[in-house]
Amino acid sequence: xxxxxxxxxxxxxxxxxxxxxxxxxxxxxxxxxxxxxxxxxxxxxxxxxxxxxxxxxxxxxxxxxxxxxxxxxxxxxxxxxxxxxxxxxxxxxxxxxxxxxxxxxxxxxxxxxxxxxxxxxxxxxxxxxxxxxxxxxxxxxxxxxxxxxxxxxxxxxxxxxxxxxxxxxxxxxxxxxxxxxxxxxxxxxxxxxxxxxxxxxxxxxxxxxxxxxxxxxxxxxxxxxxxxxxxxxxxxxxxxxxxxxxxxxxxxxxxxxxxxxxxxxxxxxxxxxxxxxxxxxxxxxxxxxxxxxxxxxxxxxxxxxxxxxxxxxxxxxxxxxxxxxxxxxxxxxxxx
Amino acid sequence: xxxxxxxxxxxxxxxxxxxxxxxxxxxxxxxxxxxxxxxxxxxxxxxxxxxxxxxxxxxxxxxxxxxxxxxxxxxxxxxxxxxxxxxxxxxxxxxxxxxxxxxxxxxxxxxxxxxxxxxxxxxxxxxxxxxxxxxxxxxxxxxxxxxxxxxxxxxxxxxxxxxxxxxxxxxxxxxxxxxxxxxxxxxxxxxxxxxxxxxxxxxxxxxxxxxxxxxxxxxxxxxxxxxxxxxxxxxxxxxxxxxxxxxxxxxxxxxxxxxxxxxxxxxxxxxxxxxxxxxxxxxxxxxxxxxxxxxxxxxxxxxxxxxxxxxxxxxxxxxxxxxx
Ligand SMILES: Cc1ncc(C[n+]2csc(CCOP(=O)(O)OP(=O)(O)O)c2C)c(N)n1
Ligand SMILES: [Mg+2]
Numbered sequence: 001x002x003x004x005x006x007x008x009x010x011x012x013x014x015x016x017x018x019x020x021x022x023x024x025x026x027x028x029x030x031x032x033x034x035x036x037x038x039x040x041x042x043x044x045x046x047x048x049x050x051x052x053x054x055x056x057x058x059x060x061x062x063x064x065x066x067x068x069x070x071x072x073x074x075x076x077x078x079x080x081x082x083x084x085x086x087x088x089x090x091x092x093x094x095x096x097x098x099x100x101x102x103x104x105x106x107x108x109x110x111x112x113x114x115x116x117x118x119x120x121x122x123x124x125x126x127x128x129x130x131x132x133x134x135x136x137x138x139x140x141x142x143x144x145x146x147x148x149x150x151x152x153x154x155x156x157x158x159x160x161x162x163x164x165x166x167x168x169x170x171x172x173x174x175x176x177x178x179x180x181x182x183x184x185x186x187x188x189x190x191x192x193x194x195x196x197x198x199x200x201x202x203x204x205x206x207x208x209x210x211x212x213x214x215x216x217x218x219x220x221x222x223x224x225x226x227x228x229x230x231x232x233x234x235x236x237x238x239x240x241x242x243x244x245x246x247x248x249x250x251x252x253x254x255x256x257x258x259x260x261x262x263x264x265x266x267x268x269x270x271x272x273x274x275x276x277x278x279x280x281x282x283x284x285x286x287x288x289x290x291x292x293x294x295x296x297x298x299x300x301x302x303x304x305x306x307x308x309x310x311x312x313x314x315x316x317x318x319x320x321x322x323x324x325x326x327x328x329x330x331x332x333x334x335x336x
Numbered sequence: 337x338x339x340x341x342x343x344x345x346x347x348x349x350x351x352x353x354x355x356x357x358x359x360x361x362x363x364x365x366x367x368x369x370x371x372x373x374x375x376x377x378x379x380x381x382x383x384x385x386x387x388x389x390x391x392x393x394x395x396x397x398x399x400x401x402x403x404x405x406x407x408x409x410x411x412x413x414x415x416x417x418x419x420x421x422x423x424x425x426x427x428x429x430x431x432x433x434x435x436x437x438x439x440x441x442x443x444x445x446x447x448x449x450x451x452x453x454x455x456x457x458x459x460x461x462x463x464x465x466x467x468x469x470x471x472x473x474x475x476x477x478x479x480x481x482x483x484x485x486x487x488x489x490x491x492x493x494x495x496x497x498x499x500x501x502x503x504x505x506x507x508x509x510x511x512x513x514x515x516x517x518x519x520x521x522x523x524x525x526x527x528x529x530x531x532x533x534x535x536x537x538x539x540x541x542x543x544x545x546x547x548x549x550x551x552x553x554x555x556x557x558x559x560x561x562x563x564x565x566x567x568x569x570x571x572x573x574x575x576x577x578x579x580x581x582x583x584x585x586x587x588x589x590x591x592x593x594x595x596x597x598x599x600x601x602x603x604x605x606x607x608x609x610x611x612x613x614x615x616x617x618x619x620x621x622x623x624x625x626x627x628x629x630x631x632x633x634x635x636x637x638x639x640x641x642x643x644x645x646x647x648x649x650x651x652x653x654x655x656x657x658x659x660x
Contacts, residue, residue, distance in 0.1 A: 030516065035589035037522025044517045044589035055538050067487035067523040096453065099488070134425070136436045138452030217398035275660055292475055306656040309435035311425035312373055313646045 002194045008051050008187040010161040011126075014168035015052065016090065017197045019059045021302065022086060025172055028073055029090030029126075037067040048092055049128070049187060070096055075103035076176070082111065084249035086172055091127035093139045094181060108177040108310040109152035118119050120175040126169075130183040130221055130271060131319050137307035140315075141277060142272035143220070145281070147179045148248040154178045154202055155249040159223035161191035163246055170277030173199060183221040203250035205260070211239035214329050215259040218242060218269040219278050222320060229325035238333055248278055256282060257290050262293035265332040269320055274302040296335035299328040339551070346612050349391055349548060351403060351626050353383040353605055356407040358634045359416055360579075363406075366638065367583040370564035372630030373425050376437045379407035381578035381595075385510050386411035388573075390553025392559045398446045398464040398477040400457030402510075403438050404577070405450025408480050413445040420637035426644040433647045440644065454515075455488030457481060458507070462494050465503040476504040476562045478555075484515020486529045495536040495570065504562035506555065509572040516581045517589040522595065533570035546602040548560065549611070576602075 005013070019025045033056035034045030043063075046053025056063040056169040070091065077089035091097055097104065104125065107222050111119045131140040146149055147155045154176050158164040160325050171178040208223060220224035223244045230240040245251055260266045270279035279300040301314055301320045302305070309315055341349070360380040366372055367637040379386070390399070390411035401408035410416055414430060416417075422429025423437045430440050451457050455641035461477035468475040486489055486509050509529040513520050527530060533540025539561075541553045551573055558569035576598045580587045596639065612618040 029517055034517030035467045036517075037519030038514065038517065039519075039591035039594070041588040044586075061530050065518055065522070067518075068484040069489065071489050098453065099455070099490070134436065134454065135375055136439055137434075138438070139375070139451040259627055272514070275496075303656050304653060305660045306653055307434075309434045309647075309652065310431075310439070311375060311427075311433035311647050313425075313648065314434065317652050 001305050002192040004190045005161060005193050006187065007158075007161045007164050007182070007189045007191070008049070010165040010193050011051055011168055011182065012053065013193070014165045015055060016056045016058060018169055018172045018181065019055065019062060021197070023196070024081070024084060025086045026062045026064060026078060027055060027088045027090065028066055030066055030092060031325065032090050033063050033065050044188055047090065049184070051187070052090070057135060070100035071103055074100040076332055077123050078108040078121060079104055081121045081177070082119055086122050087125060087197045088124040088172060093126055094127035094129040094139050094143050095141050097127065097143065104153070104177070105150045109150045113152060121177045122175045124171045124178045124180050126182065128182045128184040128283050130185060131141070131303070131308045131315055132185045134310060134312055134315060136310040140308035143235045144179070144181055145272055145277050148278065148281070149276070151179065153249060154247065156180045156202070156247050157220040158182070158246065159186070159220055159244050161189060161193045163200060163206070165193050166198050167246060169197060170199040170202060174202065181220070184201075185221055200246070202247045203247065203252050205252035205255040206244045207241065207255065208244050209240060209242040211241040211263070214240045214241070214261055214265040214267060214332055215263045216240050216269060216325065216329065217257070218244060218255055219248065220271065222269040222271055225320060225322050226325055228322035229329065232322065232326055233329055238329060240329060244282065253285055257286060260286050260290050261293040264293050266294070266298045267325065267328045267332060268298070269301045269325055271303055271320060274300060274304060277302055296332040298299050299327050299332055301328050343368075343617060345391065345606040346618055347622065347626065348624060349387055350608060350612070350618070351610065351630065352387045352411050353548065354626055354630045355416060356380075356383045356386065356410050356441065357629050359406060359410060359420070359604060361384040361401065362634050363640060364579055364583065372423060374422045374436050375439070376423065376583045377404040377581065378577070378583065381598070382510060382512060382518070382545065383389070383407055383564065384551050384608070385573045386480070386509070386547050388548050389508055389555040391552055392543055392556045393446070393476070393478070395445050396473070396475045398448055398461060398475070399446045399564040400479045401476070402457065402482060402485065403450060403451045403452055403454070403481055404415045404482070405440055406437070409440050412447045414442045414447050414454065416633065417640060419605060420557060420641040421644050424644070425545040425646060426641055427590050427651065428644040432651060435653070452631070455481065455485045455490040457496030458491045461505050462497050462501070462503055464500060464630045465498065465505045469501075469503060474508065474563050476559050478508050479504040479505045480508045480510060482515060483511040483513065483520035483524055483596045484518070486532070487523055495532070495538070495568070498568035499537045502565070504565070504616055505568040506558045506562060507568065507570045509570065510556065511572055511574050514577070514581070520546045530570055530572040538568045538570055538572075540570040540572065544575060545573030546604045546607060548604055548608050606640070
C-alpha cells in the first residue's frame, strides 16, 4: 500500500528493509548513528540530517560509526564487498569524496574488469549533493558527472521519494559499486511510496511529463524546476516532455533520443558546472545520433563555471531556475 | 625559552579571548533568529587555545584552521568586522561574501583559511613551512585540527612529511572530546593524541586547554624550537566546546550539565581574570573596560553587517578564470 512519506524516510525505509532481508547489508559512516563513546544518547544523530535515524537500534551491530577517515572506511566497505558483504558507506557530503577518490575510482570501479570478471564489488556509497543550503564551495557540489565518467561505477540520482526507495534497494542488490546521490534540498519532499519492498532497474529513465514540442532532460533536483517551468510553458501553449534519467550511469539513451526525435528540440537541465557535465554529455549524444531530427540548437541550462558561492544572492543566481529553463525552451521554439 | 608576558601582553591576551567569546556568543544569539545563513560552528570555550598559540606568532607566520575557525581568525589578526559581514553573506565581508563562516581567510595576516574539509590544513602548512625553509626565513606554520581530524590520513601524512623534511610546523590538536556526535574516547585509539608524536619522530605534549598560560608556554616552546630549525612538534590541548557541533545541534550525546560544570569551574576567561587580578598585575576595572570595548566592537560589527550590501550578479563570476 502506498502512503505519503518524505524522500528522507524513503531512504531510511529502503535501508531498513534491505538490512532485514539480508544480514550482509551493513551501514557505515561518520555519525550514521552518533553518540559512540559519549556519555549521552546513542543514535544521537542518525546521520547529519537524521536520514539513518533508528536503524542503529533495529539492526544491532550493523550500523557502524567510523572515525573521520574516509579513505579508511570507504576502502574497508569496498574490501568487505569483495568478500560478499553488501556495505552501504555514507560519505555525508559528496564533496568529501575528494578525500577517498582513489578507493572509489582506482579500486572499486576497476576490480571486475581488471580482474577479468573474477570479482564483484556490491558496495553502495551514499552522499548528499547540491546547492541551496548556503553551505558554500566545499559542501554544495553535484559531482555525479565525475563518477559517471568512470567505467565500472553506477551512478544514481533520484528526484523523488518513490525513486529514492526503489533505486536504493536496487543499488544494494546490484553487484557493482554504486554511487547513490541524494539532493539535500529534496529530503523533505513528500510523495507516494509503497510500504512493500520494490526495486527500480537501472538505466530506465522516467517520462515525468509527456509533450510534443520540446524535450527537457533534467537531473535530480532539476526535475522539480523543469516541472515548474513546464507548467508555466503549458499556459503559453508550449508542451514539454520531461525526462528524468534517474541513473546517469547506465544512461537510458533510448528514451531520451526517441523523445528528441519526436519533439525535435532538446533542453538539458543540470545543476552542476557546465563543462564536461551531464548536460554537455547528453547534448553531445543527441547532436551525434539524432541530428537530423533537430529543429533548433540544443540548449543547456546549468550552474556556472565557478565554485558554488556562499551568499544567498549569489547562490540563487548560481542554481538553474525555472525562469532560465523557460527562456531556454522558448528560444528553441522561436528558432527559425 | 618563551618570553615572559608583559602587562601589555596580558591585556592583549584577555582582549583577544574576550573578542572571540563575544563574537561567538553574539552569533549564537543571532543564529537563533534565523537570519544567519549556512553552517556556523562556534569556538566558544576554546579561546585559550587560539590565543595562547597566536600570541607566539607574527603576521609572517602562517596558520591553517578548521570549520570551527572564528577563534583562530581573530587570534591571528583577521578583522572581526569583516568576519561578521562575511558570515552574514555581505559584499563587505573578508571574502566578499563568497566563502562564509567555513572559509574565512586572510593571507595578509598569515591566515590560510578556515576549512570545510576536515584534515585539509595539515598538508597546506607543510607547504608554507617548506617555503619559509627554502627561503631561509624564520617563519613557522601552525595547523589547528580537532580530535576528529586527528584520524584523517592527511594529518598522518603531513606529520610524517614535516618530520622527514624537518619543517617548522606545529601540529596543534584541539581535543574538545567530540567530533560531531562521536566521542574522542571512541575515535582516537590511543589515550592522548600527543602519544602519536613519537611515531612520527617528533615531540608531543598534552596541556590543559582552559589555561591560557599552559597553552602559551607549551606552544611557545614548540614554536621556538621550530623557528630555530629544530623541526615539527605535536601539541595537544584538551578543552571543550560550549555549544553544539554546529548551531542547531541538540547535543543529546552529551551528559546533562556537562558544559555548565566546565563553564563554572574551568572557563578560560574566568581563570585568566582570577589569576591576573589576584597577582595584582591587572585590575578588575581594566578588564571591565576591555569587556565594554569589545562589546561595542561586536555590536557595531553586527549593525554594520546587517546593513551592508550583498554581492550582486556582477560578483558571481569574478575571482575565477571563466572560459565558458
Ligand atoms: C573530509 C570531511 N569529512 C567529514 C566532514 C564533516 N565534519 C565536519 S566537522 C566534523 C567533526 C570534526 O571534529 P573535530 O576534528 O574534532 O573538530 P571539532 O568540530 O570538534 O572542532 C565532521 C565529521 C568534513 N567537513 N570533511
Ligand atoms: Mg573535536
